[in-house]
Structures are given as structure tokens and as C-alpha cells.
Amino acid sequence: MWTLARKLLLHDRLRFAVAIAGVSVSVMLVLVQVGLYFGFMDTASSLIDASSADLWVGKAGNESFEFASPFDERTYYKVASTPGVEHAERVLMNFAQFKLADGGDLGVQIVGIETTGLPMLAPWHVIAGDVKRLAEPGAIVVDRTEYSKLKIDHVGHTTEVSGVRAEVVAMTKGIRSFTTSPIVFTDLRTARSYMPTLGSDAVTYVLVKVKPGVSPLVVKAQIDQLPHLAAYTTHEMSERTRNYWSTRTGVGAGFFTTAILGVIVGFVVVGQILYSGTLQYIREYGTLKAMGARNSMVVRVILAQAMISAALGFVVGGVLAFGMQAAMAKANLTVALFPSLYGVTLVVTIAMCSFAALLSIVKVLRLDPASVFKG
Amino acid sequence: MNALALSDTLPGIAPASAPLARLVETGKVYGTGENAVTALAGASLDILPGQVTLIEGPSGSGKTTLISILGLLLRPTSGQVWIEGRDVSRLGERDLPGLRARNFGFVFQGFNLFPALTALDNVAMAIQMKDPTAKNPRGEARRLLEMVDLGSRVDHLPADLSGGQKQRVAIARALGGNPPILVGDEPTAALDTKTALSVMELLRDLATNRGRAVVVVTHDPRLEKYADRVVKVEDGRVVSISGENV
Numbered sequence: 212m213w214t215l216a217r218k219l220l221l222h223d224r225l226r227f228a229v230a231i232a233g234v235s236v237s238v239m240l241v242l243v244q245v246g247l248y249f250g251f252m253d254t255a256s257s258l259i260d261a262s263s264a265d266l267w268v269g270k271a272g273n274e275s276f277e278f279a280s281p282f283d284e285r286t287y288y289k290v291a292s293t294p295g296v297e298h299a300e301r302v303l304m305n306f307a308q309f310k311l312a313d314g315g316d317l318g319v320q321i322v323g324i325e326t327t328g329l330p331m332l333a334p335w336h337v338i339a340g341d342v343k344r345l346a347e348p349g350a351i352v353v354d355r356t357e358y359s360k361l362k363i364d365h366v367g368h369t370t371e372v373s374g375v376r377a378e379v380v381a382m383t384k385g386i387r388s389f390t391t392s393p394i395v396f397t398d399l400r401t402a403r404s405y406m407p408t409l410g411s412d413a414v415t416y417v418l419v420k421v422k423p424g425v426s427p428l429v430v431k432a433q434i435d436q437l438p439h440l441a442a443y444t445t446h447e448m449s450e451r452t453r454n455y456w457s458t459r460t461g462v463g464a465g466f467f468t469t470a471i472l473g474v475i476v477g478f479v480v481v482g483q484i485l486y487s488g489t490l491q492y493i494r495e496y497g498t499l500k501a502m503g504a505r506n507s508m509v510v511r512v513i514l515a516q517a518m519i520s521a522a523l524g525f526v527v528g529g530v531l532a533f534g535m536q537a538a539m540a541k542a543n544l545t546v547a548l549f550p551s552l553y554g555v556t557l558v559v560t561i562a563m564c565s566f567a568a569l570l571s572i573v574k575v576l577r578l579d580p581a582s583v584f585k586g
Numbered sequence: 587m588n589a590l591a592l593s594d595t596l597p598g599i600a601p602a603s604a605p606l607a608r609l610v611e612t613g614k615v616y617g618t619g620e621n622a623v624t625a626l627a628g629a630s631l632d633i634l635p636g637q638v639t640l641i642e643g644p645s646g647s648g649k650t651t652l653i654s655i656l657g658l659l660l661r662p663t664s665g666q667v668w669i670e671g672r673d674v675s676r677l678g679e680r681d682l683p684g685l686r687a688r689n690f691g692f693v694f695q696g697f698n699l700f701p702a703l704t705a706l707d708n709v710a711m712a713i714q715m716k717d718p719t720a721k722n723p724r725g726e727a728r729r730l731l732e733m734v735d736l737g738s739r740v741d742h743l744p745a746d747l748s749g750g751q752k753q754r755v756a757i758a759r760a761l762g763g764n765p766p767i768l769v770g771d772e773p774t775a776a777l778d779t780k781t782a783l784s785v786m787e788l789l790r791d792l793a794t795n796r797g798r799a800v801v802v803v804t805h806d807p808r809l810e811k812y813a814d815r816v817v818k819v820e821d822g823r824v825v826s827i828s829g830e831n832v
């Protein structure tokens with residue numbers, strides 16, 4: 212049956228090529244679009260995901276991760292002294308003006324962290340310099356990928372943020388912000404000096420590590436009792452941020468609409484190809500039924516053709532998606548391709564091709580075996 | 587094996603063996619009310635092993651309708667169709683494929699071979715379609731193609747075969763699953779005279795030496811010499827059965 216299906220498909224090479232092209236484009240669109248979406252989402256939550264905190268505590272009412280309202284040190288101490296908290300760290304995040312080499316200014320996202328010991332949030336993927344120097348006043352860490360915006364390609368570069376001295380002590384690679392403003396890591400004190408309007412003891416997040424054996428959820432519930440604060444597990448915080456950007460920007464709907472269009476295109480192309488093949492061989496299919504082949508057998512021949520198209524199209528589309536991933540990486544776009552995405556796409560492809568075969572299947576089911584003797 | 591040249595050695599009248607199939611007063615009316623067309627009216631016919639039956643008659647007389655009912659492709663609106671010792675005329679499409687697969691092989695004017703499949707694949711696929719549990723369908727297909735003298739053409743596509751060869755492939759395919767009855771609707775109409783006669787010779791041989799019942803619709807009186815009997819159909823009625831002394 213597979214042999215028959217394969218030979219029927221391959222007999223008309225052009226038609227076969229069109230079918231495979233249809234499925235491939237569809238598979239590629241789904242993978243790249245959904246992959247881009249997840250790439251964006253990974254970027255949106257990258258700071259959170261990179262932290263080793265159990266809980267993120269911020270002001271209640273914060274909508275987005277980036278545009279969070281600050282609070283003061285007293286609140287930080289309340290969090291730090293909550294039962295079950297082993298260790299708490301302050302993070303100050305906000306936007307500031309970064310002076311470029313050509314004299315212009317660029318808005319950057321300052322991430323002020325505590326730099327003593329092993330902080331729960333710190334620059335990662337360091338490719339040059341020494342992150343330990345971040346504790347020095349005015350020390351900053353920028354990302355190599357933001358070169359096109361910051362025009363910085365070496366450690367030691369000095370500039371000003373909000374008119375205050377800044378020196379690049381280390382560079383990372385691949386830490387990108389979801390907002391268009393590059394991420395700049397500094398020590399908490401330096402961050403405060405860059406953002407004087409927030410006050411000298413501003414904090415936007417407190418990262419919490421709970422004591423061994425204590426459930427983060429229990430501690431979270433206790434912190435939630437404190438006035439004006441909301442605590443989230445790192446996973447929740449990550450999800451919140453992704454959801455915020457996904458729904459606020461409509462980026463999710465955009466990517467998924469394109470992916471769905473891709474599926475529709477594949478569906479129409481494969482359906483059309485299978486149907487024209489079925490019509491071409493309708494007399495032969497009728498002959499099979501006349502000879503005594505059961506409907507299920509004939510249907511299987513058609514479904515097998517759909518499955519061969521699905522499998523080959525999936526492989527070709529999958530490889531194309533890899534190519535697109537590499538090409539887009541050059542444009543600083545992350546296409547997140549991962550096994551479960553491939554898995555779901557395979558299922559979608561099989562479903563798409565099966566449904567595309569439906570018209571052909573109905574056609575052969577309705578085919579009257581007596582038609583073989585009709586002129 | 588070669589088809590035996592039997593053109594001048596007509597076999598004797600069929601032995602008094604039990605019929606393989608039997609039409610009893612079968613009729614077919616297409617449509618209802620004002621549009622009703624009576625295609626067949628009270629046709630009776632016994633199909634015996636080893637016999638070649640030709641069905642002749644003017645266009646529109648009901649020949650195709652007759653053999654479609656016989657081949658269980660079409661249900662009669664009246665009368666009975668006996669196969670395997672029972673009346674199957676009221677059975678539905680659920681039961682018919684199995685009965686067709688066991689009892690009939692079909693050949694057509696247009697051969698109806700899959701152009702994408704070689705002679706061998708066409709036959710093997712039919713064997714498998716008739717019986718998905720068939721053992722070694724390719725070996726069996728090869729044997730059947732050798733039987734119809736196409737042992738050297740098994741890997742050819744239909745497009746690379748002559749009309750007569752294509753019809754032989756179709757006959758080999760019809761023989762797949764070893765059915766006792768071969769039914770053809772003008773199987774020689776698309777062939778030149780010489781080829782037509784050789785295809786008919788093959789069918790005659792299958793009847794004589796392999797006990798098949800062959801039922802063939804034709805317009806060609808030159809085929810009569812291969813037949814044990816000629817059934818004439820007019821206006822949906824069997825008007826005469828020649829060569830039959832029953």
C-alpha cells in the first residue's frame with residue numbers, strides 16, 4: 212500500500228514537487244513564526260530566567276517587568292526579615308540616557324544589582340573583561356550584540372550615563388532586551404547615581420532565596436501580606452512577563468496568524484494535489500473497488516499519499532527552518548526551535564495533510580464500483 | 587504457458603456441473619416515476635465453469651447492466667442473483683466486496699491499469715487489495731503474467747506495452763486471487779483484429795484448461811467462434827441463447 216501510494220505520488224514528478232513544496236513552506240512558516248514568537252518571549256523573560264532567585268518581589272500593581280515602580284529600603288528589610296527567607300537582594304531597574312561616542316544619547320535599561328558574593332542576578336555569557344569589577348563605582352557591563360546601537364566593542368570604553376561616569380568592565384554576548392533599549396548592568400549604587408530622581412534608596416525588585424526545606428509558596432504568601440508588595444515565583448514572574456508582552460504588543464496574535472495562514476496554504480496545496488491525483492486515477496480506484504477492494508483499503512492508499520507528503524514536507528520544511536534560524540540570527544532575531552515545537556508541528560502537519568485528503572477520500576468512498584463499466 | 591490455438595477445435599457442451607452463478611428473472615429499472623428506464627427485464631442466465639459466454643446486442647440494450655448485476659457491481663431491482671449457493675441480490679456494499687473478490691475478475695475496454703505501476707505491480711497490488719493477507723503477492727503476480735505470456739514484460743509500465751499486452755496484464759490482474767468467473771465489457775474493442783483474436787484465444791484457453799467461466803460483452807461477431815454460447819440481448823431482454831442445448 213505504501214509502495215502503491217509512493218509510486219502514484221512519484222509518477223507525476225512536478226505535481227509531487229508542488230505538494231512537497233506546499234507542505235514544506237507550511238512547515239517552515241509554522242516553525243519560524245512560532246519559533247520567532249518563542250524567541251521574542253525568551254528574550255522578554257531572559258533576565259528573570261537567568262536569575263537563581265526563588266521569588267521575585269515587586270510593587271503590587273506593577274504591570275510590566277521593565278516599567279516597575281520603585282519602593283524604598285525599609286520595604287526591602289521587611290522582605291528580608293520575613294520568616295523563611297534565607298537571603299534577599301535588591302535590584303534597581305529603570306531607563307537612563309547613555310552617551311554615545313558620536314555625542315548622541317540613547318535610552319538604555321539600567322539593571323542595578325548587588326555585586327557582593329554570588330548574586331542571584333548577574334551578567335552571564337561573559338566574553339571579555341572581569342565581572343568582578345562591577346562593584347567599582349561607575350563600572351558597567353554591556354552586551355556585544357548591542358554593538359550596532361552602543362558602538363562599543365571593547366572593555367575599557369568610558370562614557371557617561373545621565374552625566375555620570377561609566378566604564379565598560381566586561382562584555383557579554385547574547386543578552387538582549389525585549390524593549391529596544393540595550394541592557395546595561397551596574398552595581399546597585401552606581402544605578403542609583405544614574406537615576407537620581409528615584410531617590411537614593413530606590414529598589415524595584417527584591418530577589419529572595421528561601422531557606423532549605425521551606426516552600427517558596429509559603430514564603431510568597433507571607434510576603435504578599437506585606438502592604439503594597441506582590442511576590443511571584445521566578446517561573447510565575449517569567450510567565451507574567453511573557454504574557455504581558457504577548458498580549459500587549461499583539462506579537463503573539465501576529466506570529467500565530469501567519470503560522471495559521473501557512474497551515475491553510477499547505478492544506479489547500481496538498482488538498483488540491485491529492486484531489487487532482489484522485490480524479491486522474493478515478494477509473495483505477497473504481498477498478499480496485501470493483502475487484503473487491505474494501506473502501507478502507509482504497510482510503511488507506513490515499514491517506515498513505517497524504518502521509519508521505521506530510522513526512523517529506525516536514526523534513527524539508529524542518530531543514531528550511533534551520534536555515535532560516537541561521538539567517539535570522541545574523542539579523543539578531545532569535546528563532547527558538549526546540550524538540551516539542553518540532554513535535555507539535557509534526558502533529559499539525561499530519562493533521563493538515565489528513566484533512567487535505569478528506570475531499571479525495573469522500574470522492575472514492577462515493578465512487579460507485581459499477582462506474583467501471585460506464586463509458 | 588501458451589494460449590492454446592482452439593479456434594477450430596470448439597469444445598463440447600459444458601458438463602452438467604453446478605452453475606457458478608445464476609441470474610433468475612433479474613430486472614433493473616434506473617430512476618423512478620417519469621424518469622424510470624427499464625434497462626433489464628427478467629433476464630435469466632446460468633454461468634458454468636469452463637464456458638465462454640458472449641453477450642451481444644444493440645447499443646443501449648442492457649448488456650453492461652446485465653454483466654454489472656452478474657458481477658455484483660449493481661443491485662437488480664427485481665429477481666435474484668445466486669452466488670456461492672445463495673441469493674445475494676439484496677446484500678449491501680458491506681458484504682459485496684468480499685463476494686466480488688472471491689468470485690470475479692474484471693477486464694475492461696480501457697484496461698484500467700495504473701499508469702504509475704509496472705505490469706507486476708498492477709497485478710500484485712490487485713492481489714493484495716482483494717486479500718490483504720495474501721502470501722507472496724509478487725510471486726503470484728509473476729506467475730500470472732507468465733501464464734498470459736508476459737513473463738518478459740513484468741517490469742514494463744503500461745505506457746511501454748502494446749494494447750494487446752496491456753489487456754493481457756489486465757487479464758492476469760483479473761486472475762489474481764483465483765476467481766472462477768471472468769467478466770469483460772468489450773475487452774477487445776480497443777484492439778486491432780489480430781490482437782483482439784489473440785486476447786480472445788487466451789480467454790478461451792483459460793476456460794478450457796483452467797475451468798474459468800468467461801462472460802464477455804462484445805459487438806464483434808468474429809469472436810463467436812471462441813464461444814460456447816452467444817446470448818443476444820434486446821431492449822433489456824434476453825432474446826436468444828445460441829449453442830446451448832439446455
Ligand SMILES: Nc1ncnc2c1ncn2[C@@H]1O[C@H](COP(=O)(O)OP(=O)(O)OP(=O)(O)O)[C@@H](O)[C@H]1O
Pocket residue numbers: 616617623624625643644645646647648649650651652
Ligand atoms: N445509471 C443509469 N441511469 C439511467 N439510465 C441508465 C443508466 N445506465 C444505463 N442506463 C440506461 O439503461 C439502458 C441500458 O444501458 P446499458 O449500458 O446496459 O446498455 P449497453 O447494452 O451496455 O449499451 P452499449 O452497447 O452502448 O454499451 C440504456 O437505455 C441506458 O441509457
Ligand SMILES: [Mg+2]
Pocket residue numbers: 649650651771
Ligand atoms: Mg455497455
